[in-house]
Amino acid sequence: MTTAVDISNVVKTFGTFTALHGVSLSIADNAFFTLLGPSGCGKTTLLRLIAGFEDVTSGEIRLFGDTIARLEPNLRPVNTVFQNYALFPHMSVIDNVAFGLKMQGMDLSSRRDRAGKMLEMVHLSALADRKPAQLSGGQQQRVALARALAPAPKVLLLDEPLSALDLKLRQAMRVELKQLQEETGITFIFVTHDQEEALTMSDQIAVMSAGRVQQVGSAQDIYEAPVNRFVADFIGETNLLQVDVHEVSEGRATVTLPGGHPLTCPSAPVTPGKHALSIRPERVTIGPDADLSATVERVVYLGSDLQVLTRLADGSAFTIRLQNAARTSVPAPGETIGLHLEEGAARLLAD
Numbered sequence: 001m002t003t004a005v006d007i008s009n010v011v012k013t014f015g016t017f018t019a020l021h022g023v024s025l026s027i028a029d030n031a032f033f034t035l036l037g038p039s040g041c042g043k044t045t046l047l048r049l050i051a052g053f054e055d056v057t058s059g060e061i062r063l064f065g066d067t068i069a070r071l072e073p074n075l076r077p078v079n080t081v082f083q084n085y086a087l088f089p090h091m092s093v094i095d096n097v098a099f100g101l102k103m104q105g106m107d108l109s110s111r112r113d114r115a116g117k118m119l120e121m122v123h124l125s126a127l128a129d130r131k132p133a134q135l136s137g138g139q140q141q142r143v144a145l146a147r148a149l150a151p152a153p154k155v156l157l158l159d160e161p162l163s164a165l166d167l168k169l170r171q172a173m174r175v176e177l178k179q180l181q182e183e184t185g186i187t188f189i190f191v192t193h194d195q196e197e198a199l200t201m202s203d204q205i206a207v208m209s210a211g212r213v214q215q216v217g218s219a220q221d222i223y224e225a226p227v228n229r230f231v232a233d234f235i236g237e238t239n240l241l242q243v244d245v246h247e248v249s250e251g252r253a254t255v256t257l258p259g260g261h262p263l264t265c266p267s268a269p270v271t272p273g274k275h276a277l278s279i280r281p282e283r284v285t286i287g288p289d290a291d292l293s294a295t296v297e298r299v300v301y302l303g304s305d306l307q308v309l310t311r312l313a314d315g316s317a318f319t320i321r322l323q324n325a326a327r328t329s330v331p332a333p334g335e336t337i338g339l340h341l342e343e344g345a346a347r348l349l350a351d
């Protein structure tokens, strides 16, 4: 497998502030790769370093084997799509798309031909002669995509490109973006703080926090097997309980749950003592064989799901999710219920 972008021990400081603390990542060619993390974790900084808009303080970034610092900006096989589209307001849609090709020195008829093909790809051929102001936000974002793809970059950097769109459009664009990446075979590096966006589109996700990469893996890897507390909490919804850990061996731990029941579950390599146990709310059922006893405080109707907010005997809050279609009876506030942890519900985390 070819590596498109190789990031090796990259540190970036702004004055006395360190935005990236030694980040290493290997991004495969033809992949949809997402940098995911909360605001300020360094995602955009890393993207700007890959684009060559900023220089690394130390470490190295290679694009298809070449050190980026040695590549002239116009020879870097990279293009960027920004959150605010950055279209030229006085140019028509097709001229916007053809702009980068003109810069590359392509002749007029080849330019219009290529730009026309790009507009077809993003389903905007009918609007080629309009000005950006005459388009909706979603259409403008598609023009920005077509413009960035026109010069056939090997790597496309996308900085929160969907954040200005409303929810329905964002959901539709996720599918389109993934399709576009698959059709073109271009490596997409996508920045977002939205975990659902990351989970739905990405082949690989790097979860970042405070200038460090916490975990790299597929959507399933990071959801099912988060390596630490930060990742478990950031990706999806989870219950985090402080439990006593008695034994850890060969990736499994034996712990005592609140209420006294023992549990053996997959575990990060931790030493015995107190650690956080993550329990996913959708992997818990109400009924016999209970691992935990809880008192129902509130039932929240979420359409396809019901969220049941409960409290355990030791006072910790505990949430479960039931599928609305599958439910037989709804627990009532004040009721004491038994909670059964399904296989794969619990995982012991490193701090």
Ligand SMILES: Nc1ncnc2c1ncn2[C@@H]1O[C@H](COP(=O)(O)OP(=O)(O)OP(=O)(O)O)[C@@H](O)[C@H]1O
Pocket (backbone or CB within 6 Å): 014, 017, 019, 037, 038, 039, 040, 041, 042, 043, 044, 045, 046, 193
């Ligand atoms: N030019 C700069 N000078 C000083 N500090 C900067 C500069 N650029 C970024 N930073 C700081 O570096 C940190 C990381 O910023 P960055 O924009 O990479 O975060 P982010 O994860 O992309 O966040 P967001 O999702 O809010 O855009 C922030 O604390 C930011 O204030």
